[in-house]
Amino acid sequence: MKRILYITILSCALMFGMTSCQKYLNINDNPNSATNSTPELMLSQALTSTGAVVNTYNTMGAQLVGYMANAGGYGGFGPAVTYSFGNGNFQGCWNDAYNNLTDYQWIITHTNGDLSYAYYNGAAKIMKALVFQLLVDTYNNVPYTDAFKEKENLTPKYDDAKVVYDSIYALLDGAIASINEGQHDLETNGSSNVQEFGDNDVLFGGDMDDWKKLANTLKLRIALRSKGTLTFNNNYDAVGFLDKDAMVNPGYQQADGKQNPLYNSWGYTYTGSTANRAWMTCTFVSAFYDGNKLDDYRGYAIFNNFGGSSYGINQLGYESNSVPSAPSAGSWITPYQDKNNNIGVLKGPGASMPILTLAEADFMQAEAALVGGLGVSGDVKTYFDAGVLDSYKYIYRLSDGNYDLTNWNPETDYQAYLDMNPDSYLVHIDLAENNAQKLEAIITQKYIALNMVNSDQSWNDFRRTGYPKIVNGSSNGVLTFASLQSTSSRTDKLPSRILYPTSELSYNNENVPKDINQFTSRIFWDPE
Numbered sequence: 001m002k003r004i005l006y007i008t009i010l011s012c013a014l015m016f017g018m019t020s021c022q023k024y025l026n027i028n029d030n031p032n033s034a035t036n037s038t039p040e041l042m043l044s045q046a047l048t049s050t051g052a053v054v055n056t057y058n059t060m061g062a063q064l065v066g067y068m069a070n071a072g073g074y075g076g077f078g079p080a081v082t083y084s085f086g087n088g089n090f091q092g093c094w095n096d097a098y099n100n101l102t103d104y105q106w107i108i109t110h111t112n113g114d115l116s117y118a119y120y121n122g123a124a125k126i127m128k129a130l131v132f133q134l135l136v137d138t139y140n141n142v143p144y145t146d147a148f149k150e151k152e153n154l155t156p157k158y159d160d161a162k163v164v165y166d167s168i169y170a171l172l173d174g175a176i177a178s179i180n181e182g183q184h185d186l187e188t189n190g191s192s193n194v195q196e197f198g199d200n201d202v203l204f205g206g207d208m209d210d211w212k213k214l215a216n217t218l219k220l221r222i223a224l225r226s227k228g229t230l231t232f233n234n235n236y237d238a239v240g241f242l243d244k245d246a247m248v249n250p251g252y253q254q255a256d257g258k259q260n261p262l263y264n265s266w267g268y269t270y271t272g273s274t275a276n277r278a279w280m281t282c283t284f285v286s287a288f289y290d291g292n293k294l295d296d297y298r299g300y301a302i303f304n305n306f307g308g309s310s311y312g313i314n315q316l317g318y319e320s321n322s323v324p325s326a327p328s329a330g331s332w333i334t335p336y337q338d339k340n341n342n343i344g345v346l347k348g349p350g351a352s353m354p355i356l357t358l359a360e361a362d363f364m365q366a367e368a369a370l371v372g373g374l375g376v377s378g379d380v381k382t383y384f385d386a387g388v389l390d391s392y393k394y395i396y397r398l399s400d401g402n403y404d405l406t407n408w409n410p411e412t413d414y415q416a417y418l419d420m421n422p423d424s425y426l427v428h429i430d431l432a433e434n435n436a437q438k439l440e441a442i443i444t445q446k447y448i449a450l451n452m453v454n455s456d457q458s459w460n461d462f463r464r465t466g467y468p469k470i471v472n473g474s475s476n477g478v479l480t481f482a483s484l485q486s487t488s489s490r491t492d493k494l495p496s497r498i499l500y501p502t503s504e505l506s507y508n509n510e511n512v513p514k515d516i517n518q519f520t521s522r523i524f525w526d527p528e
Contacts, residue, residue, distance in 0.1 A: 039107050039120040044200045044250060046103035050127060051248040051353035053100050054454065055261035056092040057134055061456030064495065066284040066481025068331075068452075069316040072323030074278040081317040081485040083495040085518045091501040093138055097131050098147070104128040105148040116193045118182030119208060123201070125175035126215045129168035130355070133222060136161045137460050139500060140523045141513055155508045161524045162230055169222050169232055172215045176237050179208050202250040203355065212237045214246055217361045223374050224367055225464060226525050234375025242361040245394060247352035254340065259349040266452075267330045267346040268339070280326040283477030284470075286313045288448050292478050294427060295420050297413040301395045302344045302451065304331050315477030317484035332452050341399045343408055345452045348399035354453050357394055362387030363446040366429075370438055384429045384442055389414045391449035443467035463496070463526045489519045496522050 062068045063080060070077045079085050107124035111117035135142045144164045146156035159167075182194045197206035204210040216236040223232045252260045256270050267275055281303055286292075289299025289306065299306045304327045312324035312331070329335070334344040342348050366383035368376035392410035396403060403410070421427040425437050426445065432438040443461050447468045450458045461467065471479040472492045482493035490496065495518045504512040515521075522528070 037106070039111055039117055039124075040195070040200050042103055042107050043120055043123065043197070044202050046100060046107070046124070046127065047202050047248050048250040049096075049100045049103065050131065050355065051250075052261045053096045053131060053134070054353065054355055055265060056096050057138070057456040058262065058452070058454060059265065060090050060093055060138075060498065061454075061459040062452060063279075063316075065447075065455060065459040065462055066282045066316070067455050067458075068279045069282040069314040069477075070319065070323075071278055071280040071312070071314065071326035071331075072319075072321075073325040075319075077278075077319070081319075081483045082487045083483065083518060084487050085495065085499050087499050087502045087505055090498045091503065093498070094135070094501045095503065097135050101128060101131050102148060104131070109148075115181065115185060116195050118178045118185070118194055119197060119211075120195065122175040122178035122182070122208075122215075123197075123203075123211055125171050125178065126211060126218065129171045129175070129215075129218055129222075132164060132168050133218070134456070136164050137225070137523060138456070138498060140497070140521070143508075143511070155511055157511050158513060162226070165222055165226055165230055165524075169219060172219050172222075173233070173235070176212050176215050179212055180237070183208060203246060203248050209239045210242075210244070210246075212239045213242045214356065216240065217242045217356060217364065220364050220368060220374065220376065224364055224371075225460065227371065227374065229525055232374075234373075236375060241365060242356065242358055245352075245354060245358050246356040247354055249350075249352035252350045252352070254349040260347075260351045260353055262353060262452075263346050263349050263351060267333045268349070270349065274328060275330065277326040280324070280331040281311075281313045282481055283313045283315045284479075284481035285448075285451055287478045294417075294424060294448075296417055296448070298392065298395050298448070301334055301408065302332060304329055304333055304335070313477075315475075315484060316481060317486065318477075336398075336404075343396055343398060343404075345395070347397070351399040354394075357390070357449070357453060359387045359390040359394060359449040360446065360454065360457060362390055363442050363449070366442045367439065370435060370442065380438060380442075381429050384445065387442075387449065388417070388427075388445050391445070392417075394449075394453070439465065440467050440469065444469075463523065495519055496526065 070081060079089050104124040104127050107120055108128065111121040111124070114121070132142070132144065140161045141158045142161070142164060143156035144159040144167060146153045149156065185192045186194050216239070219232070219236065220241065223234065252258060254270050259270055265275055269275055286303070288294050289296045289303070303311060305311045310327060312327065314323050330346055332344065333339065333346040334342055336342045340348040340350065362383050365376050365378065366380050366387060368374040369378050369380045369383060389410065392414045396408045396410040398404065418427060423431070425431040426441045429438055429441045432441055443465050444467055446461060447458045470481060470492060474480045475484060482488070486493040488494055497518055499516055499518055500512050
């Protein structure tokens with residue numbers, strides 16, 4: 001039997017993203033700020049900022065795809081439960097992303113054509129592509145071509161989303177070429193001055209093959225999302241796809257401004273006080289762990305007091321005196337022996353921040369092998385099974401990177417999961433009767449794996465595939481994650497997107513797309 005977990009302190013994240021200045025529209029010069037930097041200095045802080053950006057998108061996605069619901073004892077949820085979004089909601093998704101992109105663009109601009117900085121140039125291009133995909137998948141058309149001209153163009157035009165997708169795919173090809181050029185020079189030129197990363201690489205520790213694997217995996221994500229809409233070259237570098245979790249860690253620690261951003265949002269602050277508690281586990285996702293859909297030991301590893309009397313869940317939009325308060329620690333923080341070296345999704349203040357997990361990469365390859373035409377060969381079941389197992393491995397891994405194999409053995413519990421669901425094609429994909437069921441299995445297991453890890457990617461997958469399945473119009477939280485207070489005109493009662501931020505209406509009103517509606521305006525890859 002699994003362990004009964006004790007009550008710990010709860011966390012909650014901000015309802016809407018924090019706003020920061022947009023550098024591409026910043027017309028103010030601060031004489032006290034440094035005007036010069038180096039690629040070495042810029043890269044590590046840019047990668048660290050990407051960790052914070054990913055956390056902002058995770059918060060947004062978790063609210064929209066059924067990972068979190070409003071807790072009891074709080075009011076004023078407003079647009080969070082009605083979906084009547086305004087331009088002030090989730091502004092951090094836009095502003096933080098463009099701030100981060102400005103740093104990557106600086107590196108690219110100052111290293112283009114300089115062989116000595118080939119690695120920095122390639123890495124910055126890869127991360128630029130990653131962050132721009134986040135933007136397109138959230139907003140559709142965005143400034144790209146004119147985005148970083150600053151004083152030369154304070155009101156950049158918006159590029160068509162398809163053009164941006166084409167551009168960042170080509171950017172990834174260019175990034176791989178830059179890294180390959182640097183590797184070749186280091187291997188063949190005894191006097192090579194190619195600058196290696198060293199400690200400046202807080203993502204892969206300077207392993208440039210890992211960087212190319214990330215580029216390949218992002219190319220695949222772009223191609224999968226836009227299949228049938230755009231055509232890509234499917235020309236991947238020979239190193240293959242990610243074979244480890246892509247995790248940022250600049251030296252996170254329990255200190256002011258230095259904690260893992262996910263833990264800081266949902267677990268504890270650096271002072272040890274409880275983080276935001278206005279949100280708790282959603283009924284829909286809980287049903288995959290508690291026996292309503294699929295029994296899964298990962299529930300004990302992820303949720304506070306899972307299986308105990310104080311384990312609380314809610315249907316988004318349901319508000320009454322009977323709605324439980326969120327636990328005193330995070331709904332998503334497991335009381336392992338040491339809250340600072342934990343399992344689950346909130347592993348501790350010093351834990352690495354997931355940018356793209358191996359489980360997600362596995363499931364992408366499973367989908368690509370299933371649909372064909374995307375340059376991925378191999379067996380769908382092999383990729384699928386690897387994705388489920390790698391989800392266990394990620395959830396069960398402690399903050400310090402080790403495992404407690406006595407109490408939390410991922411291999412053992414994965415096998416038990418297979419055994420307790422002998423007739424489910426969502427667990428045993430070889431039982432699926434057709435490709436539609438196979439795709440459902442892949443996306444459903446990916447949904448389980450990305451729970452509070454990279455939640456926005458599940459939101460993207462739901463919009464493009466309709467999985468995991470929900471029952472439109474149901475008020476039963478096991479059957480749908482749509483809010484009971486939804487004002488959506490869609491049959492599924494969900495939004496299609498969020499809106500452009502207020503800052504764009506204020507400073508770039510001439511170019512920002514007009515008549516955008518959160519229910520009827522879709523991302524280009526979102527089918528009607």
